[in-house]
Amino acid sequence: MATKLMKRQELSFWDRTYLPSIGLGLWITSRHFFYNLMIHALHTVGLFKHIRGSVTYQYPEEQRPLSKRLRSRHRLTKREDGAPRCVACMMCETVCPARCINIVAKENPDPNIEKMPASFDLDLGMCVFCGFCVEVCPEDAIRMDTHILDIAAYSREGMKLDMQKLLNPTTSPSDPNRN
Amino acid sequence: MLFDFIIKAILAAFFLGGVLNLAGLLTWVERKQSAVMQDRIGANRARIEFKSWFLAPINWVLAPLNALGLFHSLADAAKMFLKEDFMPKGADKFLHTAAPVISVVFALLAFSAIPFGNVLYLKNHAINLQIADINAGILFVFAMMSLGVYGVILAGFASNSNYAYLGGMRAASQMLSYEITMGISIMGIVLHYGTMNLQDIVRHQSTHWGFMVQPLAFLLFMTAALAETKRVPFDLPEGESEVIGYFVEYSGMKFGMFFLTDLVETVLVACLVTTFFFGGWQVPFLAPDGFHMPWGAFYLVPSKLIAVLGILSFMFKVAFFNWLFMAIRWTLPRFRYDQLMHLGWKILFPLSLLNTLITSIIVVLRK
Numbered sequence: 001m002a003t004k005l006m007k008r009q010e011l012s013f014w015d016r017t018y019l020p021s022i023g024l025g026l027w028i029t030s031r032h033f034f035y036n037l038m039i040h041a042l043h044t045v046g047l048f049k050h051i052r053g054s055v056t057y058q059y060p061e062e063q064r065p066l067s068k069r070l071r072s073r074h075r076l077t078k079r080e081d082g083a084p085r086c087v088a089c090m091m092c093e094t095v096c097p098a099r100c101i102n103i104v105a106k107e108n109p110d111p112n113i114e115k116m117p118a119s120f121d122l123d124l125g126m127c128v129f130c131g132f133c134v135e136v137c138p139e140d141a142i143r144m145d146t147h148i149l150d151i152a153a154y155s156r157e158g159m160k161l162d163m164q165k166l167l168n169p170t171t172s173p174s175d176p177n178r179n
Numbered sequence: 180m181l182f183d184f185i186i187k188a189i190l191a192a193f194f195l196g197g198v199l200n201l202a203g204l205l206t207w208v209e210r211k212q213s214a215v216m217q218d219r220i221g222a223n224r225a226r227i228e229f230k231s232w233f234l235a236p237i238n239w240v241l242a243p244l245n246a247l248g249l250f251h252s253l254a255d256a257a258k259m260f261l262k263e264d265f266m267p268k269g270a271d272k273f274l275h276t277a278a279p280v281i282s283v284v285f286a287l288l289a290f291s292a293i294p295f296g297n298v299l300y301l302k303n304h305a306i307n308l309q310i311a312d313i314n315a316g317i318l319f320v321f322a323m324m325s326l327g328v329y330g331v332i333l334a335g336f337a338s339n340s341n342y343a344y345l346g347g348m349r350a351a352s353q354m355l356s357y358e359i360t361m362g363i364s365i366m367g368i369v370l371h372y373g374t375m376n377l378q379d380i381v382r383h384q385s386t387h388w389g390f391m392v393q394p395l396a397f398l399l400f401m402t403a404a405l406a407e408t409k410r411v412p413f414d415l416p417e418g419e420s421e422v423i424g425y426f427v428e429y430s431g432m433k434f435g436m437f438f439l440t441d442l443v444e445t446v447l448v449a450c451l452v453t454t455f456f457f458g459g460w461q462v463p464f465l466a467p468d469g470f471h472m473p474w475g476a477f478y479l480v481p482s483k484l485i486a487v488l489g490i491l492s493f494m495f496k497v498a499f500f501n502w503l504f505m506a507i508r509w510t511l512p513r514f515r516y517d518q519l520m521h522l523g524w525k526i527l528f529p530l531s532l533l534n535t536l537i538t539s540i541i542v543v544l545r546k
């Protein structure tokens with residue numbers, strides 16, 4: 001293997017005193033400091049509200065705008081009559097890498113459709129939010145577009161969603177664009 | 180006699196109260212300044228609010244303070260007092276308790292020699308605005324700062340922990356090395372003004388402030404003094420999150436006292452830099468009778484107002500240097516230990532000697 005010799009960069013006298021770099025660093029940080037301070041001061045008198053003085057989102061009160069394609073809590077879509085679109089084909093249960101979907105199928109009263117789920121359980125405590133279930137579904141019956149991010153519970157049981165919860169997603173209280 | 184005593188007590192209460200409050204405020208400044216520098220908002224969740232309607236006017240006053248997050252300093256102090264005061268097994272109880280006290284007391288004592296204003300004339304009493312008018316004030320200040328090292332060493336020594344011991348040794352060697360530079364770099368100022376009395380040094384700076392006549396000494400002193408405060412970029416002794424320092428075995432208010440010492444020392448260094456190099460309480464163009472502008476104009480100012488202006492000028496300069504030190508602390512990365520020793524012994528120390536040599540030659544030639 002050929003050896004490549006890297007020439008070490010010689011530091012000049014001023015580099016070795018550190019002083020120019022210190023000055024440059026201080027210049028950059030103080031520029032940010034005074035610019036942001038000015039913006040904050042102008043905000044208190046109600047001016048230039050459209051320029052942000054910081055990149056912070058004050059989370060519970062103020063939520064970041066979420067991307068449309070963000071994968072959030074699942075929901076099951078419905079037909080016009082309110083019945084779940086799911087035909088219990090078990091595709092999602094099969095593809096799920098975390099094995100957190102558990103479907104029990106039953107016969108559908110509608111003669112045109114073969115099956116429907118008797119129960120549809122999804123354990124969010126195990127879900128890895130890969131979105132495979134959404135991609136694989138032939139009926140567009142499961143989606144991850146609720147924009148619910150604050151999923152939390154006091155027990156593992158609390159993280160489990162049944163069909164009722166999946167069909168009626170309660171929107172996140174902090175979400176400004178609830179669906 | 181009693182009158183003098185009361186006057187000194189008032190001066191001490193005024194100055195030390197100011198210093199301690201400033202140090203407490205610096206915890207807030209540190210958070211907010213770093214936040215604004217880094218395009219963040221910073222701590223703003225500690226708030227005081229009253230529920231009952233008849234206290235609503237107080238809420239109205241508190242609202243802006245809440246929004247600024249000023250009560251975080253208060254919340255910090257409350258937290259420190261309520262935490263468990265932990266002492267490791269086998270630690271020396273007396274020394275373990277004494278170490279933070281030693282640190283903070285000597286840091287505070289050093290302030291007594293610093294003049295924060297000119298002489299104030301009140302009804303034929305001349306009040307020197309300085310807690311202790313010590314003839315060799317510089318020596319006193321440096322003695323107090325050196326004694327602060329004991330707090331650090333004892334903290335490491337008494338904790339019965341190898342990590343704390345190593346941290347204490349590291350801190351002691353850093354502080355001792357930089358103290359030498361600090362002491363020698365200030366000799367330039369002493370030689371130039373020919374006095375060790377801090378009040379006299381400030382009086383000599385009425386036209387040319389110290390940093391104009393001793394720019395190299397100013398840089399050396401500031402660097403060494405920053406190293407003395409043990410803050411970034413010289414924070415190897417404590418190394419907030421990564422390096423294990425001398426106070427690993429401390430908790431609660433004892434840890435709080437070490438933290439307070441750091442901030443008090445920051446204020447102290449700001450005061451010293453102001454006193455030695457930025458004219459202490461001097462206001463530009465202000466002579467003891469009024470403003471003498473360089474373009475020949477003259478405005479008469481009453482003597483009491485001059486004293487007040489002096490105190491304000493001192494406070495402003497100290498506040499500016501505190502801001503600068505915070506900016507440096509949030510800009511620069513930390514030195515490696517060998518770089519630290521290299522900088523201290525091989526660069527700053529010879530330069531300070533050189534500065535002293537050149538200054539002495541100039542002073543002798545001038546005579």
Ligand code: SF4
Nearest residue numbers: 096127128130131133
């Ligand atoms: S997102 Fe992935 S892990 Fe979660 S349920 Fe769907 S397939 Fe399973």
Ligand code: SF4
Nearest residue numbers: 086087089090092137
């Ligand atoms: S892939 Fe779709 S239709 Fe099939 S079981 Fe899952 S949700 Fe129902």
